[in-house]
Amino acid sequence: MRKIPETLHRQMVARSRLFRVEAIGLRFSNGVEVEYERLMSSTSGAVMVVPMLDDDTVLLIREYAAGTERYELALPKGLAEPGEDILEAANRELQEEAGYGARRLTPIRQLSIAPGYMQHRTHIVLAEDLYPQRLQGDEPEPIEVVPWRLSELPALLALDECSEARSIAALFMVRERLRGGGSEA
């Protein structure tokens, strides 16, 4: 593995209510120097939940997405609150967005979404042994919960409204895991 580039300087160059942009100067091991900009993450962790109602049925949510300006069909997700660990945050988001709590929560892995220019990483958590439990969240309107069968994942991917890369990656990873490794060619 190559040596990580040397950091020559860092500076916060733009910020808004939600976003902070850092400029960073790097010198690579071959001597080449480059200026980058990157989006800094919130200090709390981000979490995405794969809630399994049974061995084949996952709970998706349909929610308005201000970034793409349309309704998106994806997995429940959110940010951890101060003092909350990742599994607690996953269980809270699940109760707020899908109306279920989970007796079993398993961290699957972390995903980055744009590692070239975003610090952001999301913890993917598998939620099993669910029970109905609603917590009030800060959503502007009731969220629609859409059960989907993992065995019908290709039909889900054929829908334009299911476009979010983390959700698609997480659904495949969990299907692989529940099928028992899935390392068959």
Place this chain on the structure above:
Amino acid sequence: MRKIPETLHRQMVARSRLFRVEAIGLRFSNGVEVEYERLMSSTSGAVMVVPMLDDDTVLLIREYAAGTERYELALPKGLAEPGEDILEAANRELQEEAGYGARRLTPIRQLSIAPGYMQHRTHIVLAEDLYPQRLQGDEPEPIEVVPWRLSELPALLALDECSEARSIAALFMVRERLRGGGSEA
């Protein structure tokens, strides 16, 4: 499907060399009003390439990622240049980053990465019938090309350095496609 919220106002609230943040006020169909912020995309499209050297071997690249501040193993990607269509951009990025051109380029689908607060969408393109062809890119150091077998995708996911959600989603989608639909339960 619900009615898209009404846009009450839009305003550019922060910008840097690379990023632009828009504040947006929305009124949902139930009358609730919410203020959001979202990151605007570059006007040209973004593209990610799944280059298949043969029916089972995909070409990954290992490149330093300034966002996560480490080397990441992922698929080749980049932005379309003015006047370039998505398939031309895919073929150029493939030549710059992996040293191959493709005689067959197939759009797979678009992925969003954070639809709640980013306008960004990436076009996933399958590249087949490859031939060695190098174009000079703007990379600060030579990019390491790492061939990987799709039949060994679980071993790839076990590596922490392969964390990027779009790459993982795209690899699963292409594996599914090359296996012939993969709609079996």
